[in-house]
Amino acid sequence: MTTVTAPPAAVESLAPRRKPKRSFGPGSIVKYALAIFFLIVVLMPLYVLIVTSFKAGSDIGVTSQWNLPTHWTTASWGKAWTALRPSFIRTFELAIPVAVISSVIGAANGFVLSRWRFPGADVVFTLILFGMFIPYQAVMIPLRDIVTTIGIAPGIPTLIFVHCVYGIPICTLIFRNYYATTVPEELVEAARVDGAGLLRTFTRIILPISIPGFVVTVIWQFTSAWNDYLFAIFLANTRNGPITIALNALAGAQSPDYAASMAGALITSLPTLLVYVLLGRWFIGGLMAGSVKS
């Protein structure tokens, strides 16, 4: 039983160990047929999204959704952008601070729990982890009261606070596992012998080698804050909330403009998809980190 899930290690381990063999037997025909079949299945919804978003007028319809547009137009993209732009910007104002703050908190906690362990640290860690799994409905009713009472402005500031708090468990987990596998005990011990205290050890020795961990938590928290709907709908609204609310309003309208909602869905997904394409390796690392242990 291992305690790994050091995300970078996991990323490396995704790389194939050997080159595929060159022979093409009946087995590999089945293999490729299946792989390509599933590729098409996975891409189908994306196809409908893209094609519909460029349609106009009578082209748009449930029955004609698989057809290519007879006239390509970007009008719906314009409409969707107009509807989503304010919340699009707001969502950046939400997701970036959340990603940064959560990561810093997670790094500090992870370090303490992995290399500066106090008696009972395991129990404390398990209690922290449980917070990752709770259904947020179970805290939502008092949460709304409490943030109103504390006086945090509704909308984005409230959501930043809430995402940071409920992001503590996952970020702590990621950094704890990262430090446990990548920072040798001796390094911390040596610093301790030299008389360096916790904070100096952390800032001088640990932080500089934490970049890979930061990449993972930043991506993870950015994506989950960006894609969140539950907190958003409880603690914000169309006027001051993130893009998921705005998209749901656009797509759920009385006479929904299907082309615009599909364009809107694409616009909403662009930042996270971009993160995923550009930082794919680390993104996968983030996903792996979501599993408590592997």
Add this chain to the structure above:
Amino acid sequence: MRFTRRAAIAVVGVAALLTASACGSSDDGGDGGSGSKKVEVFTWWADGGEKAGLDGLVAQFGKDCAGQEFVNGAVAGGAGANAKQVLASRLQQKDPPDTFQAHAGAELGDYINAGQVEDLSADYDTWGLKTAFPQGLIQNLTVDGKIYSVPANIHRANVVWTNKKVVADAGITSDPTDLASFIADLDKVKAKGIAAPLAIGKDWTQLMLFESVLITDLGADKFTGLWNGKTDWNSAEVTKGINDFKTLLTYTNKDRDALDWTDAEKLVMDGKAAYQLMGDWEAADLDAKKFADYAWFTFPGNGTTFQWLADSFVLPTGAKNAEGTKCWLKTVGSADGQKAFNTKKGSIPARTDAVPADYPKYQQAAMADWKSATQVPSCAHGSACTQGWQGAANSALGAFSSNQDVAGLQKALAAAASQFVKK
């Protein structure tokens, strides 16, 4: 202990960072703040005739309330279903809009009980509204001697809309006057190859149809009694109503639970259905969509019963710009405001001093009916029941749509009534 102190500083630092970033990026969407001259009007009027009506009202507001700025807080969808969710959320967050749309009647009771809306009785006197609105309506609006909202209009819920061509093709020449003749007509249309002649959508639209059937089977008085505890939901008449409703459902589109009312309306416009029961906002919506080939009749067997609902506006507790809100409310209640709004929205004015000639054809008929007809409230639109009751009824109808269990629906509705009546 020197590192302890540093650690403490770090802790404070992190906390400060948290707070700073939380406060620093506060951007509440632009409006708000005391002394604001903006009036955020929260409605579910985002499309079609409803949007046109709102625009008319806004134009009048611009004239009457110079210096105040209208901010559109509309949330689209589902005859207000989406908007009510957002609104409830905002009120619970203590972030109310400056004014919001609410159905007059039982539904408003929820907000009054929760202390979320302010008493407007004094303003009613100032603006002379107590004499401008009909006495019956004033009675409906008054709760414990106080009035909390200004109605902008009156809508009628129990109207069947038809595609004239589809109906004519089926050889139907006169409007049905009872359920039997309506079903005979539905069969005629069906014989012409239209599989689902009666278009319908998800739960609340089914509740509307069901209520209309109940008006036919129970009569106006007993129907009203269902909502105030005077009529027993377990009676044989209600059973008959459910069975009739079940029969009607066999003429409706199978994908009903996936559709909103406008999707069902499109079925009528496209000739894929002949009939749809819907409130009279459909007239304005059809006009706005440039579909002229429609006609209407009161739901068969309802006689002269007018099932009413009224959109009204309130002053929420804690509104940021109470002065602006009051000017908005004054405009809503004024003769000019009601005309600007209702001629476009397809509803009729709540005021008695309106001139019928100012209005399109459908509304002239409705204005005449409003004066002479028996009035009953609507649960699907909040004049008859509270939101909790409405939710339970919608859920019960949604279940019936799939299981068709007559006894089950009756039991559920009776249970809902005993739980929610007079609360």
Add this chain to the structure above:
Amino acid sequence: MRRLRHWGPGLLLLSPSLILLAVFVYGLIAWTTKVSLSDEHNARGSKGFVGIDNYKNLFTNDIQDRFTHSLKNLLIFTLVFLVGAMLLGLLWAFLLERGVRGEGFFRTVYLFPMAVSFIASGVVWRWLMNPLKGDGAGGLNAVFGSLHLDFLQSTWWTNPDWGMASMAMPAVWQLSGYVMALFLAGFRGIPQELREAAAMDGASTYRLYRNVIFPQLTPVALSALIILGHMSMKMFDLIMSVSGPQWLTEVPAIYVWQTLLTSDYAKSAAISIVLLLLVAVVIVPYLIYTNRAEKNT
């Protein structure tokens, strides 16, 4: 005192997080529990304590057994979602592990839905799962129609008995790639020596997988099940986006929201505590198990 000096700084650094979590996780759960035991059925506030009445009512006295119906929906959804995503994920990982040219491309495509929010993907799944069959069919039904696979046409989520199984499809689409990535890491984490040793013993490929490789994947499979399982129980966004809140597709997470909208705080608190207990039944043993396993190494 020396112990305190030694551990103090660490605890101090940790304490803001611990305090926040103590308040916002455990404190608020306690608060919700308290509300669930009260009679706070409207915005006017609570008058008193009613014990477990709200819970009893949910199970025995809810109109039309709405709550048990939502649990049934959740059960069907969870089963289909877990089985579907685990099988597809394992199959994809297995395909890639057997060696496929352009593996990076396949991996990227299989995984991309994970980056999309349920709200965004719900927009298109609402269309794909259009319930009309035959001539007016759209979405998946149209695809099946044109492939002459009419028997596969379905009313999807509007089917009263198995609709929730269809509702799990978008979730499977979205998370199979994640399961694949987990399994792939699992496959690749198996020491090469193990495979070689098995090959030396003359084991067939089938036996190699059956006896050597799959047993090594058990911990990965367990993690994946836990992650998917707790996501499934909390499912809210997807259903809100595809069908909206309505009877047919109601699950406890949505019932909480619907109840909250009518200001019935006590009832919605009770539902959410039941939901929490459901999750805890799965998660707590798992956390204890991993904690123990870790100590043993």
